[in-house]
């Protein structure tokens with residue numbers, strides 16, 4: 001089995017709410033694209049996938065539908081997910097004659113039906129064998145933690161649709177808590193804030209840009225950014241200068257929910273792990289962990305060390321790849 005997993009026809013996939021990454025042993029990351037697909041409803045056929053379909057989002061003609069196969073980490077529409085995975089597999093599998101073996105990293109709290117949907121979508125999409133690994137394992141392995149030891153490793157993963165905190169030890173999850181709230185909700189909070197307080201409509205793409213460029217959990221020196229919006233009073237498009245103070249106000253309530261999630265797990269931590277966690281702190285990963293000030297904010301609120309991983313957007317896929325390649329982690333792969 002593990003020779004197969006190291007073969008050129010085996011891949012690891014991080015099927016995230018916003019981003020899909022694929023790893024191939026010996027080659028590394030070979031695909032990094034938005035989890036998005038466009039359908040041509042006139043022809044009832046696949047139109048485009050990945051980055052080019054994501055760019056069409058909000059700018060598409062009516063007959064083309066831009067869809068996101070995943071919602072909050074789980075498959076939202078099985079038909080769309082199958083078409084999407086088929087497209088991913090056709091891009092990565094060089095030897096089309098042989099169906100590939102695939103390891104998919106998935107949120108730790110997926111129900112058995114949701115896990116079966118991932119397996120079905122991959123098999124229908126062209127995979128021969130499909131194995132799943134839980135995101136917290138991938139995240140820890142991606143930052144070179146040794147999770148097989150009897151020593152607690154605490155991983156906080158904040159992606160686009162899911163926030164998850166898990167305590168790992170002896171290649172197992174000791175305890176875990178998830179919240180279906182993450183980066184996309186921060187974008188929504190920004191949109192809602194400007195609707196309610198400034199009577200303007202900000203696009204999803206601009207909300208995400210504002211979050212990345214002006215968003216900060218600490219009120220530092222004020223920064224501004226000019227964007228194009230729709231004025232909800234005049235109903236006309238115009239340009240608008242957004243201040244970092246407003247973005248800060250928009251995102252703080254959700255940042256506090258992330259703190260509360262982490263606090264609730266820390267408060268239930270078995271005493272035997274207290275020393276490990278207070279010695280090593282929390283491993284912070286996922287794209288939303290790059291929100292400016294989040295690591296310091298969590299650390300100050302929880303009075304615990306928070307270590308931001310080196311590459312939050314690639315951590316899970318690198319860890320899933322490591323689980324495929326190292327036999328000591330074979331027990332982490334299942335269905």
Ligand SMILES: Nc1ncnc2c1ncn2[C@@H]1O[C@H](COP(=O)(O)OP(=O)(O)OP(=O)(O)O)[C@@H](O)[C@H]1O
Nearest residue numbers: 016017018019159160161162183286287288290291
């Ligand atoms: N510099 C940044 N500051 C704040 N947020 C960021 C930054 N860069 C990326 N993000 C956010 O990270 C999220 C994507 O992260 P990631 O790729 O880990 O999620 P995903 O794997 O698609 O989703 P999930 O794991 O929740 O299913 C998006 O919400 C994106 O806006």
